Amino acid sequence: MKNDVRCYSPPAFILCIIALLLSAHALAREKRQMVRLAKIAVDSAHLESYKDLLTEEIEASVRLEPGVLTLYAVAEKEHPTHLTILEIYADTAAYKTHLQTLHFIKYKTGTKEMVKSLELIAADPLVPGMKIK
């Protein structure tokens, strides 16, 4: 085993089985995740309003929806109207639920005229389960 625990004695063997089951469960959970990059270009005339609406939407989503694992949004320093969001959902069901929340609908309708382009890029994480310290 990776963590070098010896599984010889009966109690240790039971602990090893539990550890293996937990590990398999975590792997299965990570496999179901939906990971995506959203690339957004915003009309510069509406940048501050757009960022306010997106911030509100992100904070509500992460706080209220257990299946929204992160929405990590960044604006490029050189091109502040270019934003990228790393989106991680627990599974596609969590994503579908997210689309129907009031806070997402408020953001989507409120920013419709502010967004110049939107590219959604489905992605595979290299190290599933990676966190932010």
Added chain:
Amino acid sequence: MKNDVRCYSPPAFILCIIALLLSAHALAREKRQMVRLAKIAVDSAHLESYKDLLTEEIEASVRLEPGVLTLYAVAEKEHPTHLTILEIYADTAAYKTHLQTLHFIKYKTGTKEMVKSLELIAADPLVPGMKIK
């Protein structure tokens, strides 16, 4: 206060001061963070070797370096040779230390001939302190 704690009695007042100091400390820490997107195009002939070396480097960096807060790497499903890494460092000093680690140097030299292009994009997070659940 945001969490609606009343600070009227002396013990509550002291707790409020501590909460404010902790909050100011967290804000200052988040302000120092260095956030970046790395966009990498890999030679398709070396994709698997490249991903192995990058995975090894990411796992070592996050495990061994307290100042590497995350290296969240994704490969595009439609273009698997196109990778993006969300890089978050505690500060620029942590980034400079990272560049001198053996695991980073091993990755950088080992993948030199595999990388077709590399774009490093300095970025500002919209919600600093955002985590991955």
